[in-house]
Amino acid sequence: MEVGFGTADITPEKGEPTSLFIEHPLEEAVTPLLLKVCYLRDEEQATVIVTLDTTSLYTQVIEDLCRTIAGATGIPHSCIIVQSTHTHSSPFLHPAAQEVLGRRGVRFLSSTYYARVLQGAEEAAREALRTLSIVDVFYSSGMAKQVASNRRVRLADGSIEVRWSRGVSDELRSSPEGIIDPVVSCIWFKNSLGQIMGSLIHYACHATTYNNYLKAHWDFPGYAASEVEHQLGGTCMFLQGCAGNISPGKYTVGEPQEDCLRMAHEIAIAALDSYPTAQRLGVQSLSLVSGEVSTTLRILPNIDELNRLLDQEVAKYQEALSAGKSFDNNDFMSIAARLVLLERYPDKNMPSKVFVLGVGELPLVFLPGEIFIETSLQLQFEFPDTRPIVMAYTDASLEYVPIASAFAEQGGYETSEDWCFSVPGNAEVLTAYAAELIRKGMS
Numbered sequence: 001m002e003v004g005f006g007t008a009d010i011t012p013e014k015g016e017p018t019s020l021f022i023e024h025p026l027e028e029a030v031t032p033l034l035l036k037v038c039y040l041r042d043e044e045q046a047t048v049i050v051t052l053d054t055t056s057l058y059t060q061v062i063e064d065l066c067r068t069i070a071g072a073t074g075i076p077h078s079c080i081i082v083q084s085t086h087t088h089s090s091p092f093l094h095p096a097a098q099e100v101l102g103r104r105g106v107r108f109l110s111s112t113y114y115a116r117v118l119q120g121a122e123e124a125a126r127e128a129l130r131t132l133s134i135v136d137v138f139y140s141s142g143m144a145k146q147v148a149s150n151r152r153v154r155l156a157d158g159s160i161e162v163r164w165s166r167g168v169s170d171e172l173r174s175s176p177e178g179i180i181d182p183v184v185s186c187i188w189f190k191n192s193l194g195q196i197m198g199s200l201i202h203y204a205c206h207a208t209t210y211n212n213y214l215k216a217h218w219d220f221p222g223y224a225a226s227e228v229e230h231q232l233g234g235t236c237m238f239l240q241g242c243a244g245n246i247s248p249g250k251y252t253v254g255e256p257q258e259d260c261l262r263m264a265h266e267i268a269i270a271a272l273d274s275y276p277t278a279q280r281l282g283v284q285s286l287s288l289v290s291g292e293v294s295t296t297l298r299i300l301p302n303i304d305e306l307n308r309l310l311d312q313e314v315a316k317y318q319e320a321l322s323a324g325k326s327f328d329n330n331d332f333m334s335i336a337a338r339l340v341l342l343e344r345y346p347d348k349n350m351p352s353k354v355f356v357l358g359v360g361e362l363p364l365v366f367l368p369g370e371i372f373i374e375t376s377l378q379l380q381f382e383f384p385d386t387r388p389i390v391m392a393y394t395d396a397s398l399e400y401v402p403i404a405s406a407f408a409e410q411g412g413y414e415t416s417e418d419w420c421f422s423v424p425g426n427a428e429v430l431t432a433y434a435a436e437l438i439r440k441g442m443s
Contacts, residue, residue: 008120150178204241
């Protein structure tokens with residue numbers, strides 16, 4: 001098997017828009033934001049994994065990135081997997097929503113920045129192709145402590161309250177950690193001399209420890225990957241897990257930067273401590289199976305009503321600007337994102353793509369949307385001998401994809417209409433389809 005890595009700096013410039021809010025020009029880049037490419041190839045299969053330090057990715061940007069990378073590498077679009085780390089201290093890459101808002105004179109995404117992202121993808125892909133080396137593949141895992149917590153906290157009356165990433169009350173902080181997955185899964189690529197050429201590390205938690213919309217910050221995924229790179233060499237790519245209902249909120253007890261570094265270190269140490277026990281995979285080959293499954297959109301207003309709501313928000317925004325006031329509201333984004341989906345899928349049936357990449361005997365599952373941790377745990381339960389490594393945050397168009405039982409609970413945020421465009425049952429559809437693909441890939 002061969003592997004190559006490439007990296008591009010996609011940090012926005014000072015003054016460029018950042019985050020999913022309107023009035024948030026970048027004040028400072030505390031860390032770089034990176035785009036990383038991992039090119040994997042054997043005699044029969046070639047695949048590219050792409051990660052970006054950005055909030056979320058949507059259909060158009062994924063299509064643009066795949067087209068760019070396919071042109072640079074010759075790999076078909078169908079063999080390119082794109083995922084975000086979900087750091088919230090980053091630009092909101094949704095060009096289709098920008099087009100909707102641009103018709104109303106509102107801008108949240110810089111076209112020059114977007115062009116730089118695509119240029120960075122091309123450069124990183126060419127670097128990954130250029131650095132392809134023959135490797136052996138190893139796997140290890142460790143446990144990260146005091147990083148993740150379930151953010152849906154059940155109160156004494158049975159209702160759900162959200163344990164956000166920062167500013168958590170004493171009551172919610174003292175509540176149990178809840179259902180999480182503490183495992184840090186690691187894939188190591190070594191050359192014939194035993195040197196690390198690169199690595200993939202996986203963990204599931206919202207990258208919102210820093211969480212400042214006015215600054216660029218790669219949050220704990222970037223620091224964790226950087227620490228692994230510093231200690232072992234090569235390029236380390238962080239793969240975000242099913243963190244839809246997982247946050248660092250129970251453990252954000254210090255200043256944002258301090259918390260970020262501490263949590264990143266916990267993840268990095270879990271990976272590094274596991275490295276000496278890494279086992280060479282018995283099968284040194286690749287397989288890729290993927291497909292689309294029909295999911296149903298949960299968008300209650302029709303197009304006319306959404307357009308009316310958006311016009312109202314724009315009027316409020318323009319009034320605030322005229323009065324010299326700030327406008328700190330992301331309703332723009334939610335409404336614009338829903339309009340994009342209804343214009344593309346008027347019958348509310350949206351095809352959702354699932355990938356299962358077999359690296360040796362390890363299935364790497366890539367799911368769309370903000371998936372709940374229970375989906376990942378269910379797939380691990382169904383396949384105990386292979387223990388799939390389950391990622392989310394490919395195409396985020398569905399936004400939150402809660403498990404069906406969450407919709408029956410009172411309170412919470414993830415099932416609200418504003419940022420959950422998924423009907424009850426979609427999570428289970430995606431879980432069943434992923435299981436089908438895992439079986440197909442293993443056969």
